[in-house]
Amino acid sequence: MSASSSPNAPLTDAEIDELADLVDLVDERTGVPISLEGLDGFLTALACSPRTIPPEEYVPALFEREDGLASVFEDAADQARFLTLCNRRRNEIVRALAAPIDNLADPKALSPLVMDWKGLLAELPPADAKRLRDAGIPPYAQLWAVGFLLAVEHWENDWTLPADSKDEAFVDEVLDPFYVLAAPLDELTPEEHAVRREDHLALALWGAYELREFWLDRGQAPRT
Known part of the structure; x- marks a missing residue:
């Protein structure tokens, strides 16, 4: 088995780029507002969720279709x-969340597939950059977080702790x-605006690590 065909190969x-093209194809054919960044956030939530969610369960939630990928x-x-x-990327995220790290700059740390819109605009010809701005550019890491929360809210019952749980405030x-x-x-509040979005993303990434450890401590953990 070649490295690229292994389920554990990053x-x-x-x-x-190939996955991004497939995601764009889905958007074109179905009108479902999905992006590579949003998909990556969704898969990250699956990697630190209270239980393992197989493709036959997450595909209908991701594409808002009960007939799965057939349509x-x-x-x-x-x-x-x-x-x-998708499965290889999810396995890659699970491995990253399981790796002991001291900072997010560690090569083993989770690196989300978040679009650098500012960098992209800087590389485009002015006319193309203006068209992209006019079309509307989402704030940094917004799509990733929306994808993550799509999974959290779809499987809300899994994520909801008993009302008398002392850990409910921790998860929130x-x-x-x-x-x-x-x-x-x-x-956003003025206080939230005052924090760089890159720092909000760093807090979210550390949160993914904490969530994985939390479910492990409760005897639950996603598996590859």
């Missing part, structure tokens, strides 16, 4: 490839940076 840059991809090869790349606090990133900018 995605290469070319494979990330999303015309080509069975594209469908299989999408699932393969850990999820707070995700809600800050996902919120429209005009709904």
Whole structure:
């Protein structure tokens, strides 16, 4: 088995581009507002959720379709490839969350697939950059956080602790940076605006690590 075909092989840059193309195809064919960044946030939530959620369960939630991928991809090869790349990316995220790290700059740390819009705009010709701005650019890491929270809220019963649990406030606090990133900018408080979005994202990433440890301590943990 080649490294690229192993379920434990991290995605290469070319494979990330391939997954992005498949995501764009879904958007074009179904109108479901999905992006590579949002998908990555969704898979990150699955990697630190209270239980393992298999593709046959998460695909309908992701695409808002009970008939799964049959109505999303015309080509069975594209469908299989999408699932393969998603599963490998989820396994990659699980491994990153399980790795002991001291800071997010560690090569073993989770690196989310968040679009650097400022960098992209700086590289584009002025006319193309203006068209992209006019079309509307989401705030940094917003789509990633929205994808994460899609999973949290879809499986709300899994994430909800008993009313008398002393840990309920802990989970809410850990999820707070995700809600800050996902919120429209005009709904943020002055205090939230004062913090760089990169710092909100760092808090969310550390939160993913904490959530994984939390469910482990409770005897629950996603598996690869």
